Amino acid sequence: MLLIKKLTEAYGVSGDESGVRNLLREELTPYAEKIETDSLGNLYIKKGIGKKPRVMVAAHMDEIGLMVVGIESNGLLQVKTVGGVDERVLVSKPVVVGENHVPGVIGAKAIHLQKPHERKKPLEVEQLYIDIGVKNKEEAEKMVKIGDYAAFLATTHEIGDNCLIGKAMDNRVGCAILAELVKEDYDLELTAVFTVQEEIGLRGASVAAYNVHPDFALVLEGTTASDVAGVEDTGYVTKLGGGPAISIMDSSFIAPQKVINFLVETAKKLNLPFQLRRLTTAGTDAGAISQAHGGIPSAVISVPCRYLHSPTSIISLDDYENTLRLAKGVLMAIAEGGLSLEGFAEKIK
Numbered sequence: 001m002l003l004i005k006k007l008t009e010a011y012g013v014s015g016d017e018s019g020v021r022n023l024l025r026e027e028l029t030p031y032a033e034k035i036e037t038d039s040l041g042n043l044y045i046k047k048g049i050g051k052k053p054r055v056m057v058a059a060h061m062d063e064i065g066l067m068v069v070g071i072e073s074n075g076l077l078q079v080k081t082v083g084g085v086d087e088r089v090l091v092s093k094p095v096v097v098g099e100n101h102v103p104g105v106i107g108a109k110a111i112h113l114q115k116p117h118e119r120k121k122p123l124e125v126e127q128l129y130i131d132i133g134v135k136n137k138e139e140a141e142k143m144v145k146i147g148d149y150a151a152f153l154a155t156t157h158e159i160g161d162n163c164l165i166g167k168a169m170d171n172r173v174g175c176a177i178l179a180e181l182v183k184e185d186y187d188l189e190l191t192a193v194f195t196v197q198e199e200i201g202l203r204g205a206s207v208a209a210y211n212v213h214p215d216f217a218l219v220l221e222g223t224t225a226s227d228v229a230g231v232e233d234t235g236y237v238t239k240l241g242g243g244p245a246i247s248i249m250d251s252s253f254i255a256p257q258k259v260i261n262f263l264v265e266t267a268k269k270l271n272l273p274f275q276l277r278r279l280t281t282a283g284t285d286a287g288a289i290s291q292a293h294g295g296i297p298s299a300v301i302s303v304p305c306r307y308l309h310s311p312t313s314i315i316s317l318d319d320y321e322n323t324l325r326l327a328k329g330v331l332m333a334i335a336e337g338g339l340s341l342e343g344f345a346e347k348i349k
Helices: 002-009 018-031 137-141 169-182 203-212 257-269 285-289 317-335
Strands: 034-037 043-047 054-060 065-071 077-082 094-097 102-107 129-131 149-152 157-159 163-166 189-195 216-224 245-247 275-277 298-305 313-316
Touching: 002 018, 002 163, 002 169, 018 034, 018 043, 018 169, 018 189, 043 203, 054 169, 054 203, 054 285, 054 317, 065 094, 065 137, 077 149, 163 317, 169 189, 169 216, 169 298, 169 313, 169 317, 189 203, 203 285, 216 285, 216 317, 245 257, 257 298, 257 317, 275 298, 285 298, 298 313, 298 317, 313 317
Parallel strands: 054 189, 054 216, 216 298, 245 275
Antiparallel strands: 034 043, 043 189, 065 077, 065 149, 077 129, 094 102, 094 149, 102 129, 157 163, 163 313, 245 298
16 A cells, blocks of 8 residues: 555656656665666566566556646646546546645636636646746746646545545556565566557657567556446446456457466466456557567556546556456466467467
């Protein structure tokens, strides 16, 4: 709980992941045989160097957020979204801006000043601004600048039936699981990669896949839980408490059937609950990794998350723990020969 709390409360909008990267580097240096960062900002933790097979496990560090693109004469900050932000839920949310984490709030014209037709339409980002409590542009420029990132401000704590509420569950939950995996030893070469800029186009994963060139890649993610009001249960992509979600396909990637079978068989052997993720409208780092070099066999395991891509999300700690157990079981099975990766690309054709 402590690590995931630290990770979700850290700030790391796409392109500005250094705070999260530094936290993970400090946490995992004692467990690494080799640790490095590439020019894009991906963090690599290597163990079992020289062993076979080579396995890469990836989780992206970045979160959705905003960027300052202008400062008005009254000191209000004009912003644009970074990543797939749901603009409908932005107004009145607290944020921090820039390197000094200047506090502010996302504002808009007050409802009693809006015309009747304005009240019927969701506010778009062009109608919003960040208020940092200053009187004019000159005061604002002493505190922030154009190009500064703005991240949502939220604390992480337990609620309800063993659930966790906080920001950036996508994908600090995957980072937390990957960090725990690094603390174990496996009879294979493991490269844990905490990737950057996933939310704006799987960019970090593209670079990392070429750098590592693994025999097999596993991606750990937070994914949409659709067991909410207005969605029929037959349309659930995943649901909270249903266990780790094994991806069949998404907008960037189709998992090889033999890999899906391997993950399902591993979950059954470990007596773990699991579900199949059926959403196809969002991409994952597997989309970039699987297409690197001559193609890299890949898989995605996700933790269901309600209210994804919003300032606050909810996960089940049972799902978190079971996803960690499944990911660990997959690595153990590969190390023990449960999945032969020798010429694996040929076997899945």
